Amino acid sequence: MFHVRDASRAEETQRTDGWLELARQLGTVLVEPPEGGQLHFSCWQLQLECVPTKGQLLSPCCRRQLLELLHAVMARCQEAGATCELQEGTLLGAVKLGTILPWERDADIAFSSADFDKLDSMKKRFSDDGFRWVQRTPASCCYENRTTGGSALVLTGAWQAELWGQHWMDTEKLRDQAGLPPTRVLLDGRWYPAPRNPGLYVRNRYGHEVYRHAEHWLTTGMKSGWAAYNTARFVPCPDPGGHSCLDQYLTDGALQFDRPL
Structure with a gap:
């Protein structure tokens, strides 16, 4: 019997595990270590439950x-x-x-x-x-x-x-x-x-005003998706200052949402 060890894969696993705890603490799905490359983490790895929250971006x-x-x-x-x-x-x-x-x-x-x-x-x-x-x-x-x-x-x-x-x-x-x-x-x-x-x-x-932004009608408490959307501002964030707060963004323009947030 003999075993073949994929050194590159073992090193990648070790590197991923080393950053995972910090990623969980920060709630971040992407880490770019100083040695280069990118590490992507799933919601399962981050132990993150996907629940849409009023006033906040989805992970x-x-x-x-x-x-x-x-x-x-x-x-x-x-x-x-x-x-x-x-x-x-x-x-x-x-x-x-x-x-x-x-x-x-x-x-x-x-x-x-x-x-x-x-x-x-x-x-x-x-x-x-x-x-x-x-x-x-x-x-x-x-x-x-x-x-x-x-x-x-x-x-x-x-x-x-x-x-x-x-x-x-x-x-x-x-x-x-x-x-x-x-x-x-x-x-x-x-x-x-x-x-x-x-x-x-x-x-x-x-x-x-469709090219301005408004949150989902269920989030804003409207009776249906056919109601008029308020595009003047986002709903106030329940965690003021948090990195996922929508109210720190303008309701106009796509560039601010062009990269994963």
Whole structure:
């Protein structure tokens, strides 16, 4: 018998373990040691529970969890041959920042109601990914002679992706009426289908101040996501002076959120 020791891997493990306790104390997911390189820490390593908090930025590792859920849902849409598009706050984050909003609460995805059974058949695949598919309402007939409705959740830990059926998606209209591919937006380095003219779409959805920032409607205590958002200021931080406090940032401009915070 003999053992082969990967010295480089052992040194990397030792280096990571040496910085982990400090990373936990500071709640930081990225360390750049003086000897060079980068060390990335997950929420699991940091023993960090992902709970959206009023007035505070989400930890980058918590945002990564939500992004992984979103990527998994869109991958299963493609695998099932279902038409899916980014919607609501998820689309807003893609248009404004190229990723999810740093104060996001969930992921929003629209799908063609006619494809509901295709998505429902992915239940085991979601389970294999570590997620849970929950059907909320079935699709029904009909609106404008097309299947309509249907909704579901895909759950993991503190996060959920909300899926809402629509009777006729923009992706379908472009394909069926003009023979064109879907409009796509860039989110976390991946191009995903979206409604036509995504910037105009989110402006019509959220109002003319859409490119200023406001926290999620559940955080600010509004009755629904259709209420008018207050973009004048962020909610006061419960931990004044903390590095995750949103109220230290302006509500206008994307550069301040361009790098992980």
